[in-house]
Amino acid sequence: MVEQFVGKWKMTSSDNFDEYMKAVGAGFASRQMANLAKPSLTIALDDQGFISMKAVTTFKTLEIKFKLDEEFDETTADDRKVKTVMSLADGKLFQTQTFSLSLSLSLSLSLSLLFSISVQKCTMDDVVAIRTYEKDA
Structure with a gap:
């Protein structure tokens, strides 16, 4: 089912991302660059899974x-150095990162599809950012 995410995506909007970056501990310079960036995202699946x-x-x-449901270093x-697990549930691709500021914290990102639009929800505690991507033709 991950095949539905395969392809090239271009970010079209980003809401509350600066507050989210503050919540995960990103510095001012990193936040400024992240807020200016309009990433393109390519998702691919190889024949080994x-x-x-x-x-x-x-x-x-x-x-x-x-690989889905296997922890890796990112x-x-x-x-930030984080431990990440990607999983698929209810048609959404979930990314959970665990890292340490002064104690171990966890954040989650989910990627869901609606036709050719993908919505990324970034959550850290009670701070939520929404980033929207459109699939390239």
Whole structure:
């Protein structure tokens, strides 16, 4: 079912992302760059069951490769070292990151589809950001 996410996506809107970045502990410079960036996202599935997600901006390119429900190490765009698990449930792709500020915290991101629009919901405690992507033709 992850096949529905495969393809190229372009971000069309981002709401409350600065507050979300503050909540995860991102510094001012990282937040400013993240708020200016309009990432394109490519999601691919290989024949061995690995999924890759590549986010490209004018500032930075990040790529993760994973299997569903298996924990892996990830370095985020703002250089946090996190443990990540990607899972699929109810037609949504969920990303859960665990990291430490002064204690262990967990945040979640979910990616859901509605026709050719993908909505990414980023949650940290009670702070929620919504980023919307459209699938490239």
